[in-house]
Amino acid sequence: MTAVGVLGGAEERTRLVHRVLVIRELGIAVALALLVGVTVLVNPRFLTAQGIKDLLLGSTILAVLAVGQSIVVITRNVDLSVGSVLGLSAFATGSLFVANPGLPVPLALAAGVLLGAACGVVNGALIAAARVPALVVTLGTLYVFRGIDYTWATGRQINAADMPPGFLRMGSATVLGVPVLALFAVVVLVAAGYYLRTYRGGRELYAIGSSPPAARLAGIPVGKRVFAAFVASGALAGLAGVLYAARFGTLDANAGTGFELNVVAAVVVGGVAIFGGSGSVYGAALGAVLLTTISSALPVLGVSPFWQRAAVGALILAAIGLDRALAVRLARSLRGRNGNG
Amino acid sequence: MSARMRGGRAVALAMLTALTLAATGCASAEEPAAPAQTGASGGAKTIKEGLKIAFLPKQVNNPYFDASDNKGGKVAVAEFKGVYSQTGPSEASPSAQVSYINTLSQQGTDVIVVSANDKDAICGALQEARAAGAKVVTYDSDTNPSCRDAFINQASAEGIAASQIKLISEAVGPDGGEIAILSATANATNQNAWIAMMKTELAKPENSKLKLVATVYGDDDDQKSFQEAQGLLAKYPNLKGIISPTTVGVAAAARYLSGSAYKGKVQLTGLGTPNQMRAYVKDGTVKSFALWNPSDLGYLAAYTGGALASGLITGKEGDKFTAGKLGEYTVGKDGTVLLGDPFVFTKDNIDDFDF
Numbered sequence: 076m077t078a079v080g081v082l083g084g085a086e087e088r089t090r091l092v093h094r095v096l097v098i099r100e101l102g103i104a105v106a107l108a109l110l111v112g113v114t115v116l117v118n119p120r121f122l123t124a125q126g127i128k129d130l131l132l133g134s135t136i137l138a139v140l141a142v143g144q145s146i147v148v149i150t151r152n153v154d155l156s157v158g159s160v161l162g163l164s165a166f167a168t169g170s171l172f173v174a175n176p177g178l179p180v181p182l183a184l185a186a187g188v189l190l191g192a193a194c195g196v197v198n199g200a201l202i203a204a205a206r207v208p209a210l211v212v213t214l215g216t217l218y219v220f221r222g223i224d225y226t227w228a229t230g231r232q233i234n235a236a237d238m239p240p241g242f243l244r245m246g247s248a249t250v251l252g253v254p255v256l257a258l259f260a261v262v263v264l265v266a267a268g269y270y271l272r273t274y275r276g277g278r279e280l281y282a283i284g285s286s287p288p289a290a291r292l293a294g295i296p297v298g299k300r301v302f303a304a305f306v307a308s309g310a311l312a313g314l315a316g317v318l319y320a321a322r323f324g325t326l327d328a329n330a331g332t333g334f335e336l337n338v339v340a341a342v343v344v345g346g347v348a349i350f351g352g353s354g355s356v357y358g359a360a361l362g363a364v365l366l367t368t369i370s371s372a373l374p375v376l377g378v379s380p381f382w383q384r385a386a387v388g389a390l391i392l393a394a395i396g397l398d399r400a401l402a403v404r405l406a407r408s409l410r411g412r413n414g415n416g
Numbered sequence: 417m418s419a420r421m422r423g424g425r426a427v428a429l430a431m432l433t434a435l436t437l438a439a440t441g442c443a444s445a446e447e448p449a450a451p452a453q454t455g456a457s458g459g460a461k462t463i464k465e466g467l468k469i470a471f472l473p474k475q476v477n478n479p480y481f482d483a484s485d486n487k488g489g490k491v492a493v494a495e496f497k498g499v500y501s502q503t504g505p506s507e508a509s510p511s512a513q514v515s516y517i518n519t520l521s522q523q524g525t526d527v528i529v530v531s532a533n534d535k536d537a538i539c540g541a542l543q544e545a546r547a548a549g550a551k552v553v554t555y556d557s558d559t560n561p562s563c564r565d566a567f568i569n570q571a572s573a574e575g576i577a578a579s580q581i582k583l584i585s586e587a588v589g590p591d592g593g594e595i596a597i598l599s600a601t602a603n604a605t606n607q608n609a610w611i612a613m614m615k616t617e618l619a620k621p622e623n624s625k626l627k628l629v630a631t632v633y634g635d636d637d638d639q640k641s642f643q644e645a646q647g648l649l650a651k652y653p654n655l656k657g658i659i660s661p662t663t664v665g666v667a668a669a670a671r672y673l674s675g676s677a678y679k680g681k682v683q684l685t686g687l688g689t690p691n692q693m694r695a696y697v698k699d700g701t702v703k704s705f706a707l708w709n710p711s712d713l714g715y716l717a718a719y720t721g722g723a724l725a726s727g728l729i730t731g732k733e734g735d736k737f738t739a740g741k742l743g744e745y746t747v748g749k750d751g752t753v754l755l756g757d758p759f760v761f762t763k764d765n766i767d768d769f770d771f
Contacts, residue, residue, distance in 0.1 A: 120650045125677045129646045133639070229477050229506060235671065235695035243695075247675025323638040325667045325692055330638070370640070374632060374647025381602060 099346040099354075099401060103361045103394075107368060114372040121375050128249060130364075131257040132322065133371055136161075136315045138260045138363040140334065141341040142267045143311030145359035147304045148342055149271070151284040151351025152202070152209035154305060157312040158334030159220035160194045164316025166224055169233030169326040172242065180242050184317050191313015192306050194220055199305035203298045209305075217335065221328075228328035235324035246321035256318050260360070263311060267356045280304060284351025340387075341366050344394040348402075362394075463722035467498040470520050471714065472530040474557065475508040479691070480710055481531070483771040484556065488714025489529060495740050496722050498526075510534030514541045521545035527721030529714075530564075531556035539563040551724040555717040556710075561750045565724050565731040568717045569754045570708040573606070576661065577613030579706045579758045580685060581623055584657045587683035587703045592625025593656030596648045598669055598686075600636040600662040610661050629655070634665045641668035649678055660686035666705060670696035690761050690769040697763045709759040710771060716742055720753055 114121045140157050147154045164187040171183055194216070201212045235243060248255045271277035283290040283297050291297050320326055339349075345362025347354025369390060373383045471489050473481035485502045493500035503520070505512035510533045518541055520528050528550050532538055535558070542552050542563045555568040584595055597614070599607045611631060618628055629652050634641025641664060648655060660666035666686030670693060673679050679701055688705045696702045719739035720729075729735035735747040745753050761769070 118650055120653060126646075126650055129676075133643060133646075136639075229475070231477075231479070232689075232692065234667075234691045234693075236691065236698075322671075323642070323668065324671045324695070325638065325664075367643075371643050371646060374644055375650045377651065 099398070100358045100361060102397060103345060103358060103365055107361065107365045110365070110368055110372055114375055118375050121372065124252060128252070128254055130368055130371060132247070132254045134364040134367040135254070135256045135260045136318050136322070137334075137337060137341055137367055138360045139263055139311050139315045139318065140338040141345065141359040141363040142260075142263050142356045143308035143315075144338045144342045145345070145347045145354060145356045146267060146271070146280065147209070147308045148339075148347050148349060149284045149351055149354060150280050150301050150304050151287060152301060152304070153213065153339065153349075154198065154209065154308045154312075155213040155335045155339075156194065156198060156216040156220055157308065157315075157338055158331040159217050159224065160191050160309055160312035161316040161319060161331035161334055162328065163194065163220050163224045163227075164190050164313040165319045165326050165330045166228055166233065166316075166328060168317045168320040169238060170227075172238045173233060176239060178239075180239075180245060183242065184314070187313045187317035187320075188310050189313065191316065192310035194313070195306040195309020196302075198309060199302035202305065203302045221332070224328045231327070233320075233326040238320070238324065242321055243324055246318075246324065256322060259314070259318060263314070264356060264360050267307075271356060276300065276303070281352055284348075284353075286352075337366065338363075340391050343398075344391055346394075346398060348398070366390075461728070462726070463496040463498075463719070463728065464726045465497040467493075467496070467526045467722055467725050468524065469493050469498045469500055469527040469529065469718055469721055469725075470525045471500075471502040471717075472504045472513060472516055472520065472528060473502070474504070474513075474531045474533050475506055476502065476504045477506055478508075479771040480689070481556075483769070484710035484714035484717075488711035488716075489718040490714075491711075492715040492718035492722075492740055496719070498718075498722060500718075508533050510537040513538050517541040517545055521548045521550055524548075525550050526725045527551045527553060527718075529553045529555060529717045529721050530559075532559040533557070535559055551721055553717050553721040553724065555713055564751070566720050566729075566747065566751045566753055568713060568720060569752050570710075570713050571756075571758050572754055573609045573613050575754075575757045576610050576687070576706070577617050579760065580610070580659050580661055580687075581614055581617040581626070583685040583704050583706060583760065584659050584683065585623060585626060587685055588626065588657045590625075592623075592627070594627050594629045594652055594654050595657040595659065596630040596632065596652065596655060597628065598641060598644055598648070598658055598660040598662075598665045599631060599633050600665060602633045607661060614659070626657075634660075634662070634668060636662055636664040638664065638668045641665045642672050645669040645672045649676075649682065655682055657683040657685070660684065662686065663688050663692060666702075667692045667696075670701050674699055674701040687758075688761075689771055690766050691771060693761065694766055697761070697766050704760050704762045706758040706760050708755055709769075712742060712759070713755055715740065716745065716753065716755055720745075 120126060144154060144157060167190050168183050168187050171178055171186055198213055198216055202209050245255050250258065271280065279295045279300055282295055283300055287297055319330060341363040342359045343349055344365060345358035347359050369387055370383065373386060378386060471485040473485055490500045503516055513533055517528065517538060521544060528545055530552065532554055539560055542559065546552055552564040553566050553568065554564045556570060558567045597611055599611060617623060618626055630648060632644040632648060634644045648658065658669055660669050666688040669684055673682060673684055674696055684702050685705050687707050689707060693702060693705055716739050723729045723737040724731060729737050729747060731747060731751040733747055733749055736744060738744050747753055
């Protein structure tokens with residue numbers, strides 16, 4: 076066995092892993108295309124300009140959250156507090172507009188992102204300092220952040236009439252047929268995808284998720300990186316909160332309740348391994364689009380409302396099943412190559 | 417956390433002190449009125465003066481209850497020269513109201529008008545207050561019928577259904593067409609009762625041009641309601657109108673329609689609050705929607721309480737009394753007084769309301 080051979084094998088292995096990941100994302104894209112195709116066959120109005128706009132708008136918030144969540148999940152952690160952070164940021168945005176009706180929209184965006192990042196700092200600091208599993212910490216902050224939201228809102232509701240028309244227009248306006256809100260999601264997605272793929276810090280997140288002890292031994296600042304991942308997830312949830320306010324126009328303390336599970340579902344369906352170390356934000360965003368499209372398509376297909384939830388659940392199980400099957404096959408073929416080498 | 421609790425307790429203590437002071441102040445001023453109480457069973461014709469009427473809403477800082485109590489009940493109490501007060505918890509939790517009821521009872525309040533956070537949790541306290549001589553009127557949200565003297569029902573299922581069909585029929589126009597219902601959850605009791613009544617209403621000959629094609633469920637969730645509204649419009653190209661008898665659903669559907677190509681082409685009505693719907697009524701997405709008028713609800717509750725405490729009525733079925741500007745009311749089954757048909761909000765009157 077020559078050195079060249081070893082190198083060649085390693086390269087081949089990387090290529091194989093890469094190909095499987097591409098297949099994984101392609102699989103979601105194919106599923107999405109199939110779903111849209113069938114729905115359009117049944118009802119052509121599903122893909123009118125309005126229909127496409129609705130699909131993109133519907134996916135935006137979930138996609139932004141899914142990008143943040145995958146950054147965390149890749150490091151073998153999870154952030155369950157995103158729904159509450161979204162709610163808090165959405166209500167804060169609304170309150171800001173009530174207090175200062177002339178507030179420029181970019182300032183509101185910045186405020187929402189900062190508030191979300193602050194929540195992320197709380198999560199990250201608790202996880203890094205207390206060394207408690209993220210699942211437990213963020214489960215706690217899920218309730219804490221929601222509680223703050225309830226205390227703040229005390230039954231108040233912020234309505235469309237309280238927010239400036241320019242801000243609300245952002246929620247439904249389009250540029251060349253693409254909703255403005257969806258552009259936010261695209262920018263976030265491309266930036267996060269590029270960072271994770273190209274930058275050292277991004278690659279280290281994968282290393283941490285693959286094996287935290289190994290990453291530590293390799294000199295990766297695990298605590299710092301995980302902390303940053305939670306801040307990023309919080310900031311994106313904050314951004315999602317502002318987008319939520321712009322889109323729905325009616326805000327109370329319940330905004331975003333239960334979102335965390337949709338987000339985790341989107342990430343898992345999108346092929347990000349729940350045990351960390353693999354997956355991409357593109358897959359997660361595709362997962363978000365797929366889940367939203369399903370819940371938009373089922374009413375159009377005339378599926379009984381009683382079955383819709385079950386259908387979404389079945390899809391999640393199918394996605395995890397596919398994920399598992401691919402992983403097993405990949406592991407077997409890698410082992411096979413090792414044996415041969 | 418503990419700091420917050422301590423703060424909360426301090427506020428409660430201050431409120432209690434203020435209340436006690438206010439109550440003792442009133443009590444001494446009212447001493448002469450007390451003998452008149454003996455005439456309670458003597459079949460007086462008008463509501464007595466000086467009655468102490470306290471409103472206890474689910475929570476005090478809620479605009480809905482501000483409208484019902486401070487803009488309705490207070491006006492009524494002033495009309496029959498009673499002493500009005502409003503007190504209550506800042507959070508709508510089931511047990512929070514008990515201590516307020518006990519305090520009101522100790523202060524010798526004549527009428528407690530309460531919106532129950534829980535059907536049973538405040539029953540014991542209310543029974544004690546009644547034993548101490550207070551009359552109990554529930555409004556907005558009832559307790560068990562045995563725990564109160566009368567319940568002011570804001571709207572009947574028939575009234576709601578009839579008004580919803582009437583509004584959509586007016587909005588869609590004389591040619592009628594396909595309509596759909598966007599409800600809350602599939603197993604919400606009141607929603608299903610209203611939908612069943614609406615179907616009865618649609619079967620009547622005058623509504624024969626309206627055709628109900630679908631009932632979908634938005635789960636009182638903005639996103640889900642959005643998607644269901646989208647689905648309806650994609651699935652039924654000829655859809656002319658949507659009825660959403662739930663505040664979350666109607667606001668979400670209005671927001672969706674206002675930013676879509678269907679604005680003005682597909683009509684929408686439902687049950688919503690003026691603040692929520694203001695923007696959509698003004699931009700023409702929604703012509704009209706309904707809800708009861710909370711000020712009238714509080715007004716009627718105050719008059720009912722006054723009539724009970726003056727011995728004009730006892731709360732049994734068939735009792736009649738006059739409630740100021742609202743006119744004559746008859747007590748129905750189980751001591752229930754029905755406010756009347758839902759109130760219709762349009763762009764002409766929506767700015768008169770803030771809740």
